Amino acid sequence: MSKNAHSARNDQTQKGQQEQILKVENLRKTFGGITAVADVSFHVEKGSITGLIGPNGAGKSTTFDLITGVQRPDGGEVEFNDTEITGYRSDQVANQGLVRTFQIARELSEMTVLENLMLAPQNQAGEAVWRAVLPRARTQVVEQEKELREQAWEMLELFEIEHVAHESAGNLSGGQRKLLEMARVLMTDPEMVLLDEPLAGVNPTLEEKLIDRLHTLKEQGYTFLFVEHDMDVIMNNCDTVIVMHQGSVLTEGQPDAVKNNDKVLDAYLGEEVKI
Amino acid sequence: MSTGSLQTWAEGWLGNNDVRLLIALALAIGGLYALFSVVLGFQLNGTVNTLRRVAFLSAIYAMLALALNLQWGYAGLFNLGAAGFMAIGVYTMGILTAPVTASPPGFGLPLPVAIVGAILVTGIVGGLAALPAIRLRADYLAIVTVAFSEIVRLTLRAPEFANTRIAGVAFGTGGATGLSLPSNPIRILFYTDPAATAPAPNALGAAIFSAVEPLGIEQTLVIGWAYVVALCLCLGLLYWLMIRIGKSPFGRVLKSIREDQQVTQALGKDTRLFKIKTFALGCALMGLIAILWRLSGGYASPRMFKPIQTFYIFIALFIGGTGSPTGSIVGGALFASLLFEGPSFIRRVVAEYLQLSNAPDTLVGALAELGTLDITPLLAYSVQDVSISALRLMLLGIVLVYLMQRHPDGLLGHRKAIASSVALSQQATREDDNE
Ligand SMILES: Nc1ncnc2c1ncn2[C@@H]1O[C@H](COP(=O)(O)OP(=O)(O)OP(=O)(O)O)[C@@H](O)[C@H]1O
Numbered sequence: 255m256s257k258n259a260h261s262a263r264n265d266q267t268q269k270g271q272q273e274q275i276l277k278v279e280n281l282r283k284t285f286g287g288i289t290a291v292a293d294v295s296f297h298v299e300k301g302s303i304t305g306l307i308g309p310n311g312a313g314k315s316t317t318f319d320l321i322t323g324v325q326r327p328d329g330g331e332v333e334f335n336d337t338e339i340t341g342y343r344s345d346q347v348a349n350q351g352l353v354r355t356f357q358i359a360r361e362l363s364e365m366t367v368l369e370n371l372m373l374a375p376q377n378q379a380g381e382a383v384w385r386a387v388l389p390r391a392r393t394q395v396v397e398q399e400k401e402l403r404e405q406a407w408e409m410l411e412l413f414e415i416e417h418v419a420h421e422s423a424g425n426l427s428g429g430q431r432k433l434l435e436m437a438r439v440l441m442t443d444p445e446m447v448l449l450d451e452p453l454a455g456v457n458p459t460l461e462e463k464l465i466d467r468l469h470t471l472k473e474q475g476y477t478f479l480f481v482e483h484d485m486d487v488i489m490n491n492c493d494t495v496i497v498m499h500q501g502s503v504l505t506e507g508q509p510d511a512v513k514n515n516d517k518v519l520d521a522y523l524g525e526e527v528k529i
Numbered sequence: 530m531s532t533g534s535l536q537t538w539a540e541g542w543l544g545n546n547d548v549r550l551l552i553a554l555a556l557a558i559g560g561l562y563a564l565f566s567v568v569l570g571f572q573l574n575g576t577v578n579t580l581r582r583v584a585f586l587s588a589i590y591a592m593l594a595l596a597l598n599l600q601w602g603y604a605g606l607f608n609l610g611a612a613g614f615m616a617i618g619v620y621t622m623g624i625l626t627a628p629v630t631a632s633p634p635g636f637g638l639p640l641p642v643a644i645v646g647a648i649l650v651t652g653i654v655g656g657l658a659a660l661p662a663i664r665l666r667a668d669y670l671a672i673v674t675v676a677f678s679e680i681v682r683l684t685l686r687a688p689e690f691a692n693t694r695i696a697g698v699a700f701g702t703g704g705a706t707g708l709s710l711p712s713n714p715i716r717i718l719f720y721t722d723p724a725a726t727a728p729a730p731n732a733l734g735a736a737i738f739s740a741v742e743p744l745g746i747e748q749t750l751v752i753g754w755a756y757v758v759a760l761c762l763c764l765g766l767l768y769w770l771m772i773r774i775g776k777s778p779f780g781r782v783l784k785s786i787r788e789d790q791q792v793t794q795a796l797g798k799d800t801r802l803f804k805i806k807t808f809a810l811g812c813a814l815m816g817l818i819a820i821l822w823r824l825s826g827g828y829a830s831p832r833m834f835k836p837i838q839t840f841y842i843f844i845a846l847f848i849g850g851t852g853s854p855t856g857s858i859v860g861g862a863l864f865a866s867l868l869f870e871g872p873s874f875i876r877r878v879v880a881e882y883l884q885l886s887n888a889p890d891t892l893v894g895a896l897a898e899l900g901t902l903d904i905t906p907l908l909a910y911s912v913q914d915v916s917i918s919a920l921r922l923m924l925l926g927i928v929l930v931y932l933m934q935r936h937p938d939g940l941l942g943h944r945k946a947i948a949s950s951v952a953l954s955q956q957a958t959r960e961d962d963n964e
């Protein structure tokens with residue numbers, strides 16, 4: 255499927271009325287003297303692919319950290335599926351169905367690729383230590399493990415890394431690690447995924463395939479918010495684009511509108527921009 | 530057969546079979562001590578007793594290493610207070626079983642009840658002790674636990690608690706003198722009334738005692754060996770438990786916490802709960818193992834639970850390699866037999882065959898003589914009875930440095946079992962589908 259076909263379909267979906275799955279209001283975070291996130295507000299529509307762009311240091315990754323509880327915000331609110339999740343721990347956020355990948359892939363390097371995937375599913379019966387050990391209860395654990403194993407293999411095939419299934423994750427190439435991280439968050443069976451530069455270091459052929467996957471998954475009802483520096487990818491695949499600059503949202507809108515916004519161009523060229 | 534092909538053969542035979550490896554290790558250690566006994570001219574009773582002591586210590590240290598491996602090897606929890614939790618287990622059991630009329634008095638409960646109580650108390654105290662530190666980095670937990678274990682030891686030693694009354698209940702720790710514990714429970718297999726001063730053997734006891742008597746083997750030795758056999762059963766059970774845990778989804782989460790807590794949490798696991806549970810379980814096991822250790826001796830005293838005790842368990846774990854239960858047993862057995870018991874046997878062998886005189890008073894004095902290229906003063910110093918613990922510490926230091934240089938992961942540390950309750954190959958998945 256070509257990228258143009260995607261954007262044609264995106265235009266169609268945008269006509270329908272959509273509900274907001276993620277609402278971010280006035281999020282703030284300072285590190286010492288640096289204001290990483292000054293005042294960020296935006297909404298993400300359920301079932302959309304939303305792009306989050308901005309120059310280096312704009313505060314995109316920090317915004318992800320604040321939404322997912324990796325860092326505590328100094329102010330502001332996050333609402334997911336109409337539940338306020340501000341200040342939740344990251345495991346609580348994940349249990350709500352909102353998961354994220356990290357910009358620098360954080361594979362569990364001493365564990366194999368399969369172990370990485372088997373770890374991810376939530377509420378596994380065998381995570382209670384007594385069930386993992388007592389013979390009766392353990393049959394249930396083994397049954398579940400077999401199901402997870404099957405899911406894991408499907409996921410490996412989807413991301414075309416089945417040939418490294420038994421390899422330690424630490425031995426993977428940079429691009430493979432990115433794929434593993436995406437596969438791993440999908441194993442948690444989320445509703446919405448925050449992807450922090452998932453395509454960085456992935457070769458063009460695979461990039462094409464991954465983008466196709468995103469669209470397939472979107473069709474199945476997943477929502478994506480993703481950070482990417484490649485403008486073509488953003489413009490051709492996103493329903494909405496949010497532009498950040500120096501810790502604030504510069505503008506937000508459909509790809510074409512954003513593309514022709516002078517402020518965005520100035521921000522990327524490193525010029526003074528009035529927000 | 531040349532040594533090269535012998536080695537290949539041995540590696541092939543032992544390579545992927547942990548049980549074979551452990552049996553071979555037990556035979557090797559047994560053989561070594563049988564040799565020591567022959568060299569030292571022991572009678573049969575003495576030889577069998579030497580083997581019993583080595584087997585006993587090996588089993589205890591193997592179990593302690595397994596429990597510590599659960600915390601440190603599996604979950605990366607740096608527990609420098611193992612000795613404190615061992616003390617809590619032993620003393621809780623001792624105070625619960627001590628007769629109400631004894632001095633210091635206790636609660637007079639039956640031994641099995643007291644053991645269950647002690648396991649629960651140790652587990653709960655372990656969980657609470659870790660609570661404030663568990664959210665912080667590994668080194669904070671280490672500081673908190675080492676301080677905690679010293680507080681426990683000093684409290685047990687304090688005269689104020691030796692024989693006390695709190696809220697109308699009289700009990701005591703015995704202070705620096707220590708606490709007597711119930712007699713060895715395995716005696717029940719051999720005597721009709723094990724509590725009596727000169728108990729009469731039951732049918733089994735009579736049969737076994739009369740069978741070994743002509744060989745010069747004493748009754749206490751039979752009991753001692755029976756206890757060691759029971760310990761080995763416990764060790765087997767604990768080994769099995771640890772493998773099960775390691776391969777379970779629970780173990781998988783621990784493995785990932787050890788590697789990257791933030792990622793684990795981002796995947797929806799409440800890492801704090803996993804860590805507290807693991808820490809409490811490990812502490813409870815340490816309490817139980819310490820009870821098994823002290824029950825054979827019949828008493829406990831605070832000086833058995835100094836920080837050096839924790840250090841010993843860590844060495845055992847480092848030798849075998851963290852993360853692998855088989856490694857813990859190998860490390861525990863090698864530590865107990867070679868590093869802990871070895872020096873005193875070497876001393877005895879040296880003293881038997883070399884006539885050494887004029888031992889210097891201090892290690893420094895002994896080392897100073899090395900300047901004149903004379904090693905006799907060092908040898909003479911080393912084989913004195915009083916310098917065994919100094920010699921042991923020196924040996925431990927050398928082993929640690931060697932391990933860090935050559936085998937930073939321990940002898941078996943590279944053997945990482947896959948954390949899954951089922952085989953993960955694609956073929957296994959397909960076979961399942963065809964069932
Ligand atoms: N933990 C931290 N401590 C101090 N400063 C930080 C921290 N994390 C981020 N910052 C600062 O906050 C600002 C925003 O960083 P952030 O990583 O969010 O940018 P980004 O938009 O993701 O950039 P990039 O496109 O390069 O990934 C930067 O100036 C960065 O130096």
Ligand SMILES: [Mg+2]
Pocket residue numbers: 314315316357450
């Ligand atoms: Mg970033």
